[in-house]
Amino acid sequence: MTQTSADSARNTFRGGATAPYEDPSLPVAERVEDLLGRMTLEEKAGLLFQTIAVMGEDGKLIEDAAKSPMGTPTVRDMVEARRMNHFNLMGGADPTQIAAWHNKVQEIALGTRLGIPVTISTDPRHHFTDNPGTAMLAGGFSQFPETCGLAAIGDEKLVRDFADIMRREYLAVGIRVALHPQIDLATEPRWARINATFGENAELTGRMVAAYIEGAQGGKLGPDSVATMTKHFPGGGPQKDGTDPHFADGREQVYPGDNFAYHLEPFKKALAAGTSQMMPYYGMPVGTDLEEVAFGFNKGVITGLLREELGFDGIVCTDWGLISDAEIFGTAYPARAWGVEHLTEPERVQKVIEAGCDQFGGEACPDLVIALVRDGKVSEERIDVSVRRLLREKFVLGLFENPFVDVEAADAIVGTPESLELGLAAQARSVTLLKNGTDAPVLPLAQGTKVYVEGVDAELAVAYGTVVAAPEDADVAILRTRTPWDPANGPFEAFFHSGSLAFGEAELARILELCGKVPTVVDIYLERPAVIPEIAEASAALVANYGAADGPLLDVLFGRRTPEGRLPFQLPRSMADVEAQRSDVPSDGTDAVYEFGHGLSY
Missing domain, CATH: 3.20.20.300 (Glycoside hydrolase, family 3, N-terminal domain)
Structure with a gap:
């Protein structure tokens, strides 16, 4: 009108x-x-x-x-x-x-x-x-x-x-x-x-x-x-x-x-x-x-x-x-x-x-x-x-x-090519590199590296590496996961992910088993701080995201873009530590796996 x-x-x-x-x-x-x-x-x-x-x-x-x-x-x-x-x-x-x-x-x-x-x-x-x-x-x-x-x-x-x-x-x-x-x-x-x-x-x-x-x-x-x-x-x-x-x-x-x-x-x-x-x-x-x-x-x-x-x-x-x-x-x-x-x-x-x-x-x-x-x-x-x-x-x-x-x-x-690209670039920039190998850097991966992927679109991943069907055939595994939460009691509550930040025994065992088979890059969507001491220890490399599509993440893992993220909050070592923290005090954990502001780069 x-x-x-x-x-x-x-x-x-x-x-x-x-x-x-x-x-x-x-x-x-x-x-x-x-x-x-x-x-x-x-x-x-x-x-x-x-x-x-x-x-x-x-x-x-x-x-x-x-x-x-x-x-x-x-x-x-x-x-x-x-x-x-x-x-x-x-x-x-x-x-x-x-x-x-x-x-x-x-x-x-x-x-x-x-x-x-x-x-x-x-x-x-x-x-x-x-x-x-x-x-x-x-x-x-x-x-x-x-x-x-x-x-x-x-x-x-x-x-x-x-x-x-x-x-x-x-x-x-x-x-x-x-x-x-x-x-x-x-x-x-x-x-x-x-x-x-x-x-x-x-x-x-x-x-x-x-x-x-x-x-x-x-x-x-x-x-x-x-x-x-x-x-x-x-x-x-x-x-x-x-x-x-x-x-x-x-x-x-x-x-x-x-x-x-x-x-x-x-x-x-x-x-x-x-x-x-x-x-x-x-x-x-x-x-x-x-x-x-x-x-x-x-x-x-x-x-x-x-x-x-x-x-x-x-x-x-x-x-x-x-x-x-x-x-x-x-x-x-x-x-x-x-x-x-x-x-x-x-x-x-x-x-x-x-x-x-x-x-x-x-x-x-x-x-x-x-x-x-x-x-x-x-x-x-x-x-x-x-x-x-x-x-x-x-x-x-x-x-x-x-x-x-x-x-x-x-x-x-709405959604111009320029603004869409800025959003994708921001997703990649926000990726936070928490760990990159023990003796030598694992990331960035070389183009064509044989990779086994979980939680990643395999059809997209073939543009970066050689995707294989089994961990045993890979040089590196890439696993995407997210902060755990407890099941909710109702349909509306289900949208509010709350409760324990620690992985359940079965899921943790599955992740650690993969890390034991092949050097594994673990990516965690941190919608809340996750309790990940075992994953931090067992993974070959560890990254965090706060909402990133597969493309921007793979761009970072394969060196096409550089991770710039720094943790906006502390990552606690245990749920006992979380429960002991004062709810109104930042970085109140006594033995964090990673502190506020931690982040590596290439």
């Missing part, structure tokens, strides 16, 4: 009149106040909610809620009946299909009384992870290593370039808010979400996040920016026993090293870089001076620390699903109302608002806010404070002037 037809859509519903808030020549503050003064309580309440929107097949709108795979209301219902206009796009598709879907959603929004354009957000889409609760497969977007891999490289320019590519590709399909970066510190080795962090070190993470925000937002938030929702304030890493607060048994965050302040350091760098939004985590602090309620309900954290002490006046959006119970993949899950489970849904909403948050993630119940205001429990003036912040960002991003994207241009912008 063109801008002319966008104006026409507005005018159709308002008799051709142009309101001051639509005048781009006016200061943003004036436009915000003009639009705010025209809004009903129902329209204000709708603005405070952002939940999942699912795209139909081939970019179509889903018009029947019964056909939504996530069980959410239709976008039309949320926009027209609930007055909502912020949505987190779930799932992937061809870029042109996402762009076309986005424009259809904007058409619905422009047909409402005030024509407030929709803001689309997304979890990360430019990596390898496919956890529908935290990230999406790259699909047609450029694919880089996980953020741990960017930290392993440690190159701020690369991170800035990565975020700039992400920005351009998001803009092409209509995504204006990144529900990332995730800058929790990976001080608890067992935590399931380490792969999406920049590792355990606050100084490194701070440098990375500043570059990330600059690449996504530019020097100043504007029409060419993607707003960053930095998470999870005030740091979600120190989870008790490494469990995750998506689930009730992981609700507690603990600070046995009295190291709460260390986890704040990256967020200070994000604030200095101008992040537009913040997301508090589900966890509830235990054993501190703070109220023992989840951070999204925690006034001492949101208002006291973030707003007043650190001076943040941007948007604070809760993590998803704090208010209402939900069904995920056919299983019932309680609201993540940790510490306030006894409160009713309206009472939870009131506590979030009083804490200082502006928006409810993963919820579609504006009626609860409306009732609280009409019952005198929350003032409309307090609602206006949050509405101003949300409207201000829509104006600054230029959504009122340019609500639509060019569908035909999306394919040419």
Whole structure:
């Protein structure tokens, strides 16, 4: 749809009149106040909610809620009946299909009384992870290593370039808010979400996040920016026993090293870089001076620390699903109302608002806010404070002037040869060489070396070496594996790899048997720190990756590219050592196999 037809859509519903808030020549503050003064309580309440929107097949709108795979209301219902206009796009598709879907959603929004354009957000889409609760497969977007891999490289320019590519590709399909970066510190080795962090070190993470925000937002938030929702304030890493607060048994965050302040350091760098939004985590602090309620309900954290002490006046959006119970993949899950489970849904909403948050993630119940205001429990003036912040960002991003994207241009912008190549090069650069022979280097391998491969595409490997069918016939074996995890109890939990970091007896014996038959290069995908003392000893060479396809890895093993990675976290020697570590302290192991920052090269 063109801008002319966008104006026409507005005018159709308002008799051709142009309101001051639509005048781009006016200061943003004036436009915000003009639009705010025209809004009903129902329209204000709708603005405070952002939940999942699912795209139909081939970019179509889903018009029947019964056909939504996530069980959410239709976008039309949320926009027209609930007055909502912020949505987190779930799932992937061809870029042109996402762009076309986005424009259809904007058409619905422009047909409402005030024509407030929709803001689309997304979890990360430019990596390898496919956890529908935290990230999406790259699909047609450029694919880089996980953020741990960017930290392993440690190159701020690369991170800035990565975020700039992400920005351009998001803009092409209509995504204006990144529900990332995730800058929790990976001080608890067992935590399931380490792969999406920049590792355990606050100084490194701070440098990375500043570059990330600059690449996504530019020097100043504007029409060419993607707003960053930095998470999870005030740091979600120190989870008790490494469990995750998506689930009730992981609700507690603990600070046995009295190291709460260390986890704040990256967020200070994000604030200095101008992040537009913040997301508090589900966890509830235990054993501190703070109220023992989840951070999204925690006034001492949101208002006291973030707003007043650190001076943040941007948007604070809760993590998803704090208010209402939900069904995920056919299983019932309680609201993540940790510490306030006894409160009713309206009472939870009131506590979030009083804490200082502006928006409810993963919820579609504006009626609860409306009732609280009409019952005198929350003032409309307090609602206006949050509405101003949300409207201000829509104006600054230029959504009122340019609500639509060019569908035909999306394919040419998303996944260009240059950006795809940069992603592949970053995957290779992030590979971390932990060990390279005992007496003499094993790597790089010579072209044509006879290799036996496991976990590697043999058809791809023939372009590098002579692939043989049995270890006994090989000069070298190449084995790809990954950090172990314990089986999960439910379908959603299965996406969160947690539990033991040590290989089971049978799998460890199998790996060591191969190492005993032939010199073996072992590659481990470190989505969490793995316990690998025996593998480190028995392997001929040992490398780690943080999301790398076979091609970039083989490029490194055969010397076509150089490994540059350095460990973004310590690799512990035993699970006993892991269990003895303080969850909030980095590099707290007493006898690590490899320390933070370790990495060899050619």
